[in-house]
Amino acid sequence: xxxxxxxxxxxxxxxxxxxxxxxxxxxxxxxxxxxxxxxxxxxxxxxxxxxxxxxxxxxxxxxxxxxxxxxxxxxxxxxxxxxxxxxxxxxxxxxxxxxxxxxxxxxxxxxxxxxxxxxxxxxxxxxxxxxxxxxxxxxxxxxxxxxxxxxxxxxxxxxxxxxxxxxxxxxxxxxxxxxxxxxxxxxxxxxxxxxxxxxxxxxxxxxxxxxxxxxxxxxxxxxxxxxxxxxxxxxxxxxxxxxxxxxxxxxxxxxxxxxxxxxxxxxxxxxxxxxxxxxxxxxxxxxxxxxxxxxxxxxxxxxxxxxxxxxxxxxxxxxxxxxxxxxxxxxxxxxxxxxxxxxxxxxxxxxxxxxxxxxxxxxxxxxxxxxxxxxxxxxxxxxxxxxxxxxxxxxxxxxxxxxxxxxxxxxxxxxxxxxxxxxxxxxxxxxxxxxxxxxxxxxxxxxxxxxxxxxxxxxxxxxxxxxxxxxx
Amino acid sequence: xxxxxxxxxxxxxxxxxxxxxxxxxxxxxxxxxxxxxxxxxxxxxxxxxxxxxxxxxxxxxxxxxxxxxxxxxxxxxxxxxxxxxxxxxxxxxxxxxxxxxxxxxxxxxxxxxxxxxxxxxxxxxxxxxxxxxxxxxxxxxxxxxxxxxxxxxxxxxxxxxxxxxxxxxxxxxxxxxxxxxxxxxxxxxxxxxxxxxxxxxxxxxxxxxxxxxxxxx
Ligand code: SF4
Numbered sequence: 001x002x003x004x005x006x007x008x009x010x011x012x013x014x015x016x017x018x019x020x021x022x023x024x025x026x027x028x029x030x031x032x033x034x035x036x037x038x039x040x041x042x043x044x045x046x047x048x049x050x051x052x053x054x055x056x057x058x059x060x061x062x063x064x065x066x067x068x069x070x071x072x073x074x075x076x077x078x079x080x081x082x083x084x085x086x087x088x089x090x091x092x093x094x095x096x097x098x099x100x101x102x103x104x105x106x107x108x109x110x111x112x113x114x115x116x117x118x119x120x121x122x123x124x125x126x127x128x129x130x131x132x133x134x135x136x137x138x139x140x141x142x143x144x145x146x147x148x149x150x151x152x153x154x155x156x157x158x159x160x161x162x163x164x165x166x167x168x169x170x171x172x173x174x175x176x177x178x179x180x181x182x183x184x185x186x187x188x189x190x191x192x193x194x195x196x197x198x199x200x201x202x203x204x205x206x207x208x209x210x211x212x213x214x215x216x217x218x219x220x221x222x223x224x225x226x227x228x229x230x231x232x233x234x235x236x237x238x239x240x241x242x243x244x245x246x247x248x249x250x251x252x253x254x255x256x257x258x259x260x261x262x263x264x265x266x267x268x269x270x271x272x273x274x275x276x277x278x279x280x281x282x283x284x285x286x287x288x289x290x291x292x293x294x295x296x297x298x299x300x301x302x303x304x305x306x307x308x309x310x311x312x313x314x315x316x317x318x319x320x321x322x323x324x325x326x327x328x329x330x331x332x333x334x335x336x337x338x339x340x341x342x343x344x345x346x347x348x349x350x351x352x353x354x355x356x357x358x359x360x361x362x363x364x365x366x367x368x369x370x371x372x373x374x375x376x377x378x379x380x381x382x383x384x385x386x387x388x389x390x391x392x393x394x395x396x397x398x399x400x401x402x403x404x405x406x407x408x409x410x411x412x413x414x415x416x417x418x419x420x421x422x423x424x425x426x427x428x429x430x431x432x433x434x435x436x437x438x439x440x441x442x443x444x445x446x447x448x449x450x451x452x453x454x455x456x457x458x459x460x461x462x463x464x465x466x467x468x469x470x471x472x
Numbered sequence: 473x474x475x476x477x478x479x480x481x482x483x484x485x486x487x488x489x490x491x492x493x494x495x496x497x498x499x500x501x502x503x504x505x506x507x508x509x510x511x512x513x514x515x516x517x518x519x520x521x522x523x524x525x526x527x528x529x530x531x532x533x534x535x536x537x538x539x540x541x542x543x544x545x546x547x548x549x550x551x552x553x554x555x556x557x558x559x560x561x562x563x564x565x566x567x568x569x570x571x572x573x574x575x576x577x578x579x580x581x582x583x584x585x586x587x588x589x590x591x592x593x594x595x596x597x598x599x600x601x602x603x604x605x606x607x608x609x610x611x612x613x614x615x616x617x618x619x620x621x622x623x624x625x626x627x628x629x630x631x632x633x634x635x636x637x638x639x640x641x642x643x644x645x646x647x648x649x650x651x652x653x654x655x656x657x658x659x660x661x662x663x664x665x666x667x668x669x670x671x672x673x674x675x676x677x678x679x680x681x682x683x684x685x686x687x688x689x
Contacts (some may be wrong), residue, residue: 027668027669028668028669045499045500048498052497052498055495059494059495061489062489062492063491064484064489065484137664137667153669154666160670183667183672184674184675196583196586212648220664221663221666222677222678223675232579245494247648251637252499252639254638266604268658268659269658270605272655272656273653274651274654277653282578283577284653292480301487301489302486
C-alpha cells in the first residue's frame with residue numbers, strides 16, 4: 001500500500017484530488033512558514049547565522065573520513081560501541097544482533113528518519129521484535145500503518161478528527177474526542193507504559209561530535225530522552241554525514257535548526273549523550289551503540305557539487321516552502337525524505353532508476369534554496385540530477401547509480417534535430433516558413449503537453465518576415 | 473562489520489576532498505554581562521515556554537519548596553541522595569510530603585517512579601539566558617530520570633550559575649575537553665504540536681516545570 005517514487009505522477013494526481021489532504025497541508029505549511037518568519041525577523045541575523053551554519057557544515061564534510069575516525073575513537077573511549085553499515089540490510093543485521101543478544105522483544109524508538117530509511121520496524125518485526133514509535137506524530141502514523149509525510153512533523157497530513165478515528169479503532173478504552181489535550185494524554189498513557197517495559201531504546205542523532213564523542217538529540221516531547229535513558233540498551237543510528245568537528249560547532253547549527261524547523265529559539269530538550277551509565281550511576285542505559293550508515297551517501301560525497309546535499313541538517317524548511325510539496329504532501333513522493341531535500345538525496349539512496357521523476361517535480365522557483373539554513377543550492381542540484389538522469393556522466397567522473405535511467409531515444413532525436421535546424425539558416429527558414437504557412441495542420445492534441453494546456457499555434461508570419469516587411 | 477568500515481572510509485578517502493580551514497564567520501547572539509538582564513530574560517523565556525518561575529533568596533528555599541509542594545497537593549516526591557540542596561529539600565519535605573531518595577538502580581523501582589511519584593526535584597548545573605534554558609548535569613547524586621519521569625519537575629537554580637549564551641558557557645567551562653555521560657538543556661515542560669499544530673504539554677515527560685531561582689546564591 002505504500003507509495004513508491006516510480007509512481008510519482010499517479011500518486012501526485014491522487015493527492016491533488018484529495019481536498020482534505022490539501023487543506024491539512026495548506027494549514028500546516030502556513031503555520032510553519034509564519035513561525036520561521038518570526039524566528040528570523042532580522043534579515044541580517046538570518047544571513048549571518050546561515051553563513052556560519054554553511055561554513056561549519058562544509059568544513060566538517062571536507063574532513064569527513066578523519067572526523068568519522070575521530071568520532072569513533074572518542075565514542076569508544078567513552079564506552080559507546082560503534083558499528084558501520086553500508087546499507088539497510090547490514091544496519092538491520094546490527095540491530096537484530098544487539099537486540100537478540102539481550103533477549104529483547106520490545107524496542108521503543110525516538111524519531112529517526114534514518115531508521116525509516118532502513119525500514120527498521122519491518123525488519124525487526126520479521127525477527128519477532130516489536131519496534132514501537134514513540135514520537136507522538138510517528139506513533140499516530142504507525143497506528144495507521146503509514147509512513148511519515150514530513151521529516152519534522154510526521155503526522156502533518158492528518159487532522160485531529162482523523163487522529164481521533166485512529167485512536168477509536170486502535171486504542172482500547174479510548175473515548176472519542178476532538179480535544180487535542182486528551183488525544184495527547186491518550187498517547188502519553190500508552191507510551192509511558194512502553195518506556196517502562198522496553199528492552200531497548202532506539203534514536204537518531206542530530207549532531208555527532210567528533211571532538212568529544214557526543215551524540216546530540218534535539219526534541220520537544222521528551223520521548224527521545226525516555227528512549228535513550230530508561231531502557232537498558234540504547235542504539236543510535238545516523239548517516240555518516242552528521243558528524244561535526246567541535247562541540248563549539250553545535251550551538252550555531254542547533255539554533256539554525258530549531259528556528260528553521262519550527263520557528264523556536266530552542267527546543268524543550270537538547271540532550272547530549274556521551275556514554276552509557278557509569279559504575280556509580282543509577283540510571284541511563286548500560287550499553288550505548290552507534291550505527292554509522294552510508295547507504296549511498298558516499299556517492300553524493302564523491303562529487304564536489306553533490307556533496308553539498310550532505311550539508312543538510314534536516315530542518316524541513318525546504319519542504320515547508322515548496323509549492324509542489326504544499327500541494328501534493330509528503331506521501332506522493334514515495335520516498336523517506338519528501339520535498340526538495342528528498343528530491344536531491346533520494347537519487348543517491350535509491351538510485352536514479354527509481355527516482356528519475358523526482359528532480360523534475362519542481363518549478364525551480366528557488367524557494368527551497370532561499371530558506372535552507374545551510375544554503376544547499378537545491379535548484380542547481382535538481383538541474384544537475386535531471387542531467388545525470390538523461391545523459392552520460394561527465395568524462396572522468398564515475399557514473400551515478402542509475403545514471404542515464406531516464407534517457408529516451410525520442411527525446412534525444414528531437415534535441416538533435418532541433419540543434420541541426422537552428423544551426424543551419426537555410427533549413428531554419430524553410431521550416432519556419434512551413435510552420436507558419438501550414439499552421440492549421442498542427443493537431444489540437446499533442447500528447448501529454450496538451451493534457452492541461454492548449455496546443456501552441458504558430459503565428460501567420462515569422463518575426464523575421466514581419467520585421468522585413470516593416471523595414472521595407 | 474569492519475569490512476563495511478574499511479569500504480566506507482576507503483571510498484570517502486579516495487575522493488581526496490580538500491580539508492577546509494576553521495573559518496567561523498561571526499553571528500550575533502544574545503549576550504549581556506548584567507546579572508539582572510540575564511535573569512529577566514531567562515525568566516521571560518521560561519515562562520513563555522510554560523514553566524513556572526519564582527525568584528527568591530536562598531534563605532527562603534525551604535519555605536518556598538514547602539509551600540509549592542503542599543499548595544499543589546504533591547504527596548510523593550523523588551529526590552537525589554546528595555547535591556547542593558539536598559539538606560534544604562529534605563527539610564522542606566519533612567512533614568509536608570513523602571520523600572523517596574533515588575538510592576537504588578532505576579530497574580529496582582521503575583514501576584514506582586513511573587506510576588507513584590508526583591514530582592522530582594533536582595538542582596541545576598547552570599542556565600542559559602539567551603534561550604531560557606536550564607542546564608542539567610545528572611550524576612550519581614541526582615540521576616537522569618529524576619527530571620524526566622515524574623509528571624512535575626522542580627528545578628533549583630543559583631542565579632550565579634547563569635550564563636549569557638550556550639557558546640559562552642561551553643567555553644568558560646571547557647566542555648570540549650570532556651563531557652559527562654549525559655548533559656541536558658531543558659527549556660520548559662515536555663510538549664508537542666504533532667496533532668494539527670495544536671500545542672499540548674506533558675507529551676511524555678513532565679507536564680509541569682517549576683523553577684526556583686536563588687537570587688543571592
Ligand atoms: S535541505 Fe536545507 S532546508 Fe531542506 S531540510 Fe535540509 S537543511 Fe533544511
